Amino acid sequence: MTIRIEKKVQDGVHIFEISGTLTDEAGLVRISSEVLDGEVVGLVLDLHEIDMITSSGLADLVQIKARCNSLNLPMLLASPTAFVMGVLETTKLIGFFDVHEKLDEAIAAVKAG
16 A cells, blocks of 8 residues: 655644554655644654564654654544554554544644643
């Protein structure tokens, strides 16, 4: 399945709704870099339509999180599929990311600071 990334902004929080298979070919690092160079309160990646994530896609998430950390901006994962949660748990990255079950909870967490 091809990847699709839909960008939205809500109260300064940039939301990426991602669907398909997340690989480094998705351009997620490039797209997030463009957003992070502008006015942004935080970044939420909505993963409820991810059917698979490759090691390179996971590396992209880590790279984006590290960039957000260096900018002192929150980056949260919302609504990860069972597959994505399994990957995060298996790789022990579950504690590296701030994960929320629902998109609105992640957005509220960013706005709450």
